[in-house]
Amino acid sequence: MEFESLHEVLRSLYDEMMPLCSQMSGVARGIAGLGALFYVAYRVWQALSRAEPIDVYPLLRPFAIGICVMFFPIIVLGTINGVLSPIVTGTHSMLEGQTLDLHKLQAQKDQLEKEALLRNPETAFLSSNEEFDKKLDELGWSPSDIASMAGMYVERASYNLEKQIRDWFRELVEILFQAAALVIDTIRTFFLIVLSILGPIAFAISVWDGFQSNLTQWISRYIGVYLWLPVADLFSCMLAKIQGLMVEQDIEKLSDPSFIPDGSNTVYIIFMLIGIVGYFTIPTVTSWIIQSGGMGNFNRNLSQSVRKAGSIAGAGVGALAGNAAGQVKGQLLTKK
Template sequence: MVLQIEFESLHQVLRSLYDEMMPLCSQMTGVSRGIAGLGALFYVAYRVWQSLSRAEPVDVFPLLRPFAVGLCVMFFPIIVLGTINSVLSPVVSGTHQILEGQTLDLQKLQAQKDELEKEALLRSPETAFLASDEEFDKKLEELGWSPSDIATMAGMYVERGMYSMQKGIRDWFRELVEILFQAAALVVDTIRTFFLIVLSILGPLAFALSIWDGFQSTLTQWISRYVSVYLWLPVADLFSSMLAKIQVLMVENDIEQLSDPNFIPDGSNSAYIIFMLIGIVGYFTIPTVTGWVIQAGGGVGNFGRNVNQTAMKAGSLAGGAAGAAAGNAMGRIKGGLMDKE
């Protein structure tokens, strides 16, 4: 829980960084206005001269384009960024609420599962001393000082020490995987924030250049890239929600098994770790998935290709080690769902 709060604060720092960097857009409007004004002059003059040379009436409506774009350049933070962010903000808020709901359910179920695991260990006389110090002391008091009892005591100490060591290693590896999972999300969010800041600061220049003949596609390319990068966060939240839902199904299945008095948990958490590894690889496919929603070219597409190649290599390495355990985990989920039906 503390780890989650720390990473959430880092994500909040990135949000604040974006807000703090937005005033820099005004520093580009002066240069951009000059480029836009010169482009509008040539744009209008060329078309008016072309119509006059052909003895055709001047079509005024197409001539309004450079003035509309120039108006966007002059009030870029309000008209362009304000409009786009206002339209896309509900999408970000909606997906984040979905993620918070799934995470809250998972935390409640995980706490219930941990309590049931402890109760399951306490039910069995052979494993009760592993989970409780009182049961361990009580069992030691029941033993005498005969050679067989001394050997039993030594075995109990060794078994309890091995259990504590294995539990510590599992908890350490689980925490390491969780840190890597959160770090992958932070990497994607950091790159997203960097792209948005660059696009926002240089946006007035892109709009100004779009007035010139031959650069008209700059306007649509900038909008598509900005929207595509902005949607990385909602797609990441949806991906995290999917992983959280899978974990909820797994924990619910474990809770049903723990309800059986004869069931003894092993506490390996292998399926949980496997899906965390899958999540680490899956986070780097977010640029490609977002590109399916909003088609954007240029640097974002190249970044997505490079990231996907890296993710595929990492996935092939992780898949060989985790394939068998993943099959067992999915079998547990499927079995739990069939039992419900």
């Protein structure tokens, strides 16, 4: 199977797993209903104890979340996927356009490289069987000609071996590049399936006091993971554009009749290795796009509180030590 078909399998897997969300709705409705009961009762009793009018609008929050839990695949997942799917389609079309241009340029470059090798009489026999046979026919059977034939066979075998090694390493790097993209897509699909199936539970828990941030955290994480694919497409589009610019430079050089190519693909392989490493930075880049308040602010406030408490404790310990030293000194002076 090709890598593109594997990506299609992962997309179909996500669609096949979505009906499992309905199986969690029953448990989620029970958790949300119990949380709504305590949520409403606590605020009603608080208002009655203070002889204040009951504010009805905040009490509608658990009921709105309950509706989302009941129709989670349609209201929540359908809305988010419907809003974000055009982004995926747009970035994928950009990638397809760049890839198509790159294939055309690469075919043009390969043809020009072959023509450039044929222009040079010393290297024409390396890439063309006809030129090789023609050069053999020109030689005789003298010891010097036999030595030249042996040298031609050795040189041609060395050229073919070197070319095969370069092509093999290039194919290996390309496979690793595609594998890195497949790893990112597989992890993305797994995260989306888990977030989708357990999404009703997350919404139901957010009804309870103290867990309100669970709702925004789930939405931000789902959107962040969903955007892994558009960011990966943009990264691949950038790499394809860079490769296209390099191929255009090579085509410009090959258009010069005096230019003889060396046949190396070192720069291309380097960029493929950069691409393999760059694919694993996609989750970090995506976290810069979508963020929500909550645990980050909590951790920052907690760290600040710990530092302040440490400063206060240090000042208190210093003061106690100073008082103790003063008392000891006073006692010594009194004895004298």
